[in-house]
Amino acid sequence: MPNQTHVKTGEVRFSFCHLFEPSSFNDQKPKYSLSILIDKSDKVTLDAIKKAYEAAKQLGVERYGKGFASKASPLVRPVGSNYGLLKDADQDDELASDPNYVNHFVMNLKSDKAPQVLARETGRKRLTKEDGGEDIVYSGCFGKVTFNVYPYQNVATGISAGLNNVLKTRDGDRFGGWTSAEDDFADDLENDDIYSDLL
Numbered sequence: 001m002p003n004q005t006h007v008k009t010g011e012v013r014f015s016f017c018h019l020f021e022p023s024s025f026n027d028q029k030p031k032y033s034l035s036i037l038i039d040k041s042d043k044v045t046l047d048a049i050k051k052a053y054e055a056a057k058q059l060g061v062e063r064y065g066k067g068f069a070s071k072a073s074p075l076v077r078p079v080g081s082n083y084g085l086l087k088d089a090d091q092d093d094e095l096a097s098d099p100n101y102v103n104h105f106v107m108n109l110k111s112d113k114a115p116q117v118l119a120r121e122t123g124r125k126r127l128t129k130e131d132g133g134e135d136i137v138y139s140g141c142f143g144k145v146t147f148n149v150y151p152y153q154n155v156a157t158g159i160s161a162g163l164n165n166v167l168k169t170r171d172g173d174r175f176g177g178w179t180s181a182e183d184d185f186a187d188d189l190e191n192d193d194i195y196s197d198l199l
Helices: 043-064 186-190
Strands: 006-008 012-023 031-039 104-111 116-119 142-153 157-170
Touching (some): 012 104, 031 043, 031 157, 043 142, 043 157
Parallel strands (some): 104 157
Antiparallel strands (some): 012 031
16 A cells, blocks of 8 residues: 655755755754745645645544644644645745745755755766755755655644655756856856957
8 A cells, every 4th residue: 555645746846955964943953954836736746745634634643642633733834824734825925025936835844864865967876965966956946856744743733744855857046046157157158269358
């Protein structure tokens, strides 16, 4: 029987990439993490997430009791709340003004364990920080990810998602406005006479 809490997305966009070394937020334990932007038209991915959410909720009932279902965080985060698997960017005051986020859901994925990261341009070789992985897979590029949806009950009761593996599929405009030297000087590098005025 297939793992009903396991999800493989269609093509999504990457943001806040911390794939090659763990990062800490608000003094929490450092973790590997990735935010993904899911186009609202990608019904296949969204349906897969919904099914995994429902399976995780049932798993939570089995582990923690019947009350888990009514206490668990929702699939889509209510406006103003910090709890929910998916954030509707169109309903978020900060994200709604960013054209990159329009008509998207945002999902945050974390893991204590480093994800395996691949890119179509480099084939089956697993990327690392040492071989320039951070330059290949970055905030703004596109790709696919796998993750598991799971229930938890500690200080709060909810359903979260753990990052598994990452595949970059294609480049995109970097978030934050950063560009590479190769992009900035592409025209100059193609011109054989760029130094002629210095002679």
